[in-house]
Amino acid sequence: MSGGLHDVLALLQERSAASLAELVDFASIPSVSAQPDHRADMARAAGWLEQRLRRAGLNTVEQWPTAGHAAVYAEHLEAGEDAPTVLVYGHYDVQPPDPLDRWKTPPFTPTVVGDRIYGRGVSDDKGPLLLTVQVVDAYLTATGTLPINLKFLFEGEEEVGSAHLDALVAEHAERLGADFVLSADGGMWSAEIPSLTVSARGLAALELTVRGPAKDLHSGRHGGSVHNPLHALATLVAGLHDDSGRVTVPGFYDGVSDLTLEQRGDLRELPFEDAAYLTQTGAPALYGEAGYSTLERQWHRPTLEINGMWGGYTGDGSKTVLPSEAHAKITCRLVPGQEPGRIVELVQAHLQATLPPGVTLDLRPSEHGARAYRLPGDHPGAVVARRVLEDLYGRPPLDVGMGGSIPVLETFQRVLGLDTVFFSFAVGDEDIHAPNEFFRVPRLYEGQRAWAQFWHALGHRGDHE
C-alpha cells in the first residue's frame, strides 16, 4: 500500500466520530423532494452539501439550477490528462417519511442505536453519498492531491424520478465527460457478503382517477343507482393481473427475453433463502409470477405495482358516502426490451379498454421513466471494484441484480455514453422508502476505505499492469 493511501485511511479513522456527526447533521434536513412544503429544506440541503464540498478542498463547487430542485456539482481535475476521470453520482433528496406514526424515532432526528443510525435518508442516499465527500476531503488533506480526476454530481430529484436531470446532463455534457460513473446510490445485496450490482430494472409510472358523480353522494340514498368509483377502481386494478400473478396488459411482455439456463443457474448459486426473506419482510407468504423464483421475480421479471390507492372516507368512524372520485398510483419495473413510454401507453390502453360502465377515467402518465440497465462484466470499473471489495471483505463479490430503478443510469448512458458502476455501501434490508430507515454505522467506515482504495487502485492501475 502506498504511503499516500495509508495516510488517507489513517486520517479517515481519526475522523470517524466526526464523520458520523456530519451524517446526523446532513440527515436532519428534511429534504423531501416530492413535497412542495419542503422546498426550503431542499435548498438548505443543497447549500449544506455545497459548503461541505468546498470545505473538502475541491477546486470547483457549483449549484446547478433545474426547473425543479438544484443539483450540486464539484470537480478536482489535477491528476493529468492521462489519469482516469470518474464522475461520482448520488442524490441528496429523500423519500417522504409517511406513515409518520410507524417511526420509532423521529425521521429527521437521526438517532444512533447500537451499530445503526436511524433516520429518513441515512441509507438512501445521504450516508453513502456523504462518505465520498469525506474521502475526497481526507485525500486532499493527507496528500494534497488525488490519484484520479474526480467530478461529483449530486442531484435533488432522484426520489421523484430524476425529472430534470436529463436536461441538466445534456446542458453540461461537456463538463460531465468522464471514463465512467461511480454511483454512491444503489446498495449491496447483503451485509455479510460483498456484491457488485450489475443490473437495475427500469421504471414507468402513471396515475389514474376514476370519476363518477360530480359530487360525493349519500350512499344510502344513492347507493345502487350510480356506479361507485371505488368499485370501478377496484375492478380496474384487479384486472391488471391474472391469477398466476402475470400482468394482463396486452403487449406488456413483448420484447422481454426469458432467463437463460445459465442465468437461472447463477441465481440458484446465490445464498438466498426464501424462508429468511419472509422473516425479513414479515410477509405471510411469497407471491408472484408463476414459474419464477424470488430473485428471478425481483431482478429479471417486469412488474406492475399499485403504490397508492384512495377514495371516499378514510378517517375514524364511518361516513356513508358514495365518493365522486377514486385514485391510484401505478409504477411498472422494466427489464431489457421494454420501453418506458410504450409500457405507459399499453397500460393506459388496457385501463381504458377494461373501464367499467358508469364512470370516466382520467390518466396522468408520468414524464419520468427509465430503461433497464446492464453493466458489461469486463468493465474496468467493475474489475477494480471487485478487487477492492475482495480486499476489504476477504472474498470476491457476487454479481447481483437490483429490483429498483435509477433513471439517471439511463441518462448517463444515452446522453454521455457512460456506464455506471454501483459502489454504494447501503444494504438492501435497511428499510429505505419505509418507516425506520437505517444505515449500518460500520459500513460508513468500510465505504470510506473502499472508495479511497478504489480511487487509488484506479489511479495506479498502470503501475501493476
Place this chain on the structure above:
Amino acid sequence: MSGGLHDVLALLQERSAASLAELVDFASIPSVSAQPDHRADMARAAGWLEQRLRRAGLNTVEQWPTAGHAAVYAEHLEAGEDAPTVLVYGHYDVQPPDPLDRWKTPPFTPTVVGDRIYGRGVSDDKGPLLLTVQVVDAYLTATGTLPINLKFLFEGEEEVGSAHLDALVAEHAERLGADFVLSADGGMWSAEIPSLTVSARGLAALELTVRGPAKDLHSGRHGGSVHNPLHALATLVAGLHDDSGRVTVPGFYDGVSDLTLEQRGDLRELPFEDAAYLTQTGAPALYGEAGYSTLERQWHRPTLEINGMWGGYTGDGSKTVLPSEAHAKITCRLVPGQEPGRIVELVQAHLQATLPPGVTLDLRPSEHGARAYRLPGDHPGAVVARRVLEDLYGRPPLDVGMGGSIPVLETFQRVLGLDTVFFSFAVGDEDIHAPNEFFRVPRLYEGQRAWAQFWHALGHRGDHE
C-alpha cells in the same frame, strides 16, 4: 282554523328572522360525532339544545348520558291522559365535513346565499330538528298550552349508527312511551311535490384490513415477489359484485321479496326522470342491478357499497412503496327480510373465502346495524301528515321510500313498539353527507307551519270525527 293555532302561526312568522339566526348559531357548532377531536363540540351542541328547549318553556329538560354522546330529552305532558302523546325524534350530530377543499363556504360558518343556507348539518338534521323546538316555543308563548302531550328525544350519534341509543331507549322505555314517533329526520323526496316517506332501508357495516409484509417495502426492490395488499384488496372488492351489478355474496338476497307488480306500477307513476337524476348527481350514466329501475334500486333493492378505500402513498408526487396494509369500509343497505347481523356474517365469510393468497384479512364488523322499515298505510300519524301536507302544498303527498337508514326506527319499534312517521322538511337533493350541504330557508318556515298544524290537527282529531 282555531284562534290558538292562528296566533301560533302569526308568532312564528314574526320570529322568522330570529329562527334563521338561531339555525346559523346552532349549525356553527361542529358537532361531528364520528371524530374524537370534536367531543367538546358535541357537548357544546347538546348544551345549546338543552338551553334552547328550556327557553321554549318545556316542563322538563334533561341530558341523558350514554357510553358515547349524550342525548337531550324534554317533555311537556299537560294535554291530559286522553290527548295523544307524540315522541319527536331528531339528531344534533353531523357528518364529518371532509373533503374540506370542496366546500365553497366554510362548513361550520353557515352562510345564507339566496334562498339557501349552506353548512354542515343544516339539512341533516339541525334545521329540521330546530324548527320543532321553535314551534313548541311559539305554541307555549302564544297559547300557554299544547294540544297534545309532547316528548322530544334528540340524539347525538345518528351519524355513527346510533350506537348507544338502543340501550338508552330501553333504560328510559317508560318515560318514552307515546302513541307514535314523529321524526324530524328523514327528508322529502322533492322540493316541489310533498311526499310522505313510508319506508327506509336497513344498514349493515364492516371494515376490512388486508395485511401483507410487516412493514412498507420498496416496490422496486420487492415488487413482484410478495403480494401487494392493494392488489389483494382490489381483487376482494371487485369480487363483491358481478357484471350485472348484483352482489355476489352467497345468501345476500335470501329472504328478499321481489317487487310486486303493484309496487312497480306505483313507482312508475312517480314524477321521476332518469335524465334529471343524472343532471342532479352529475354521474356520467346510471348503473346498478340489472332488471330494476332507478327508484326500485334505491328504495327496494339491497346494496353493498364501499364508502372508503385506502392504502400506500396518497400524497403529492410519487413514492414507490409496496404498503404493508390496505383498508376499506363497507356498508350494505337492507330491505325487509334481511337481518343486519346475518348480512355482516355472510359478507365476512365471502371475503375470507375469496381472499387472494399471500395476504391476511382482518375484519371489523360494526356493532351498528338496522333492519329495514315500513310504515302501515293507514297509520293515524300518516293520515294526519297527509292532510297537513295537502293543506300546505295544495296536493296530496306521494308515498315514497328512502334509500338511507335511520337505525333508531328499528329501536323504536322493537323496544317501544312504536311506529315512526317521517315529517322532515329537508329535501333529498340538499347534499347531505357531502360538501356544500344546504337547507332551503323557505322550508324552515313551511316546516314550522306544518308541525304546528300537525300537532293541532292531532289534538283536535276527535272534534272532526
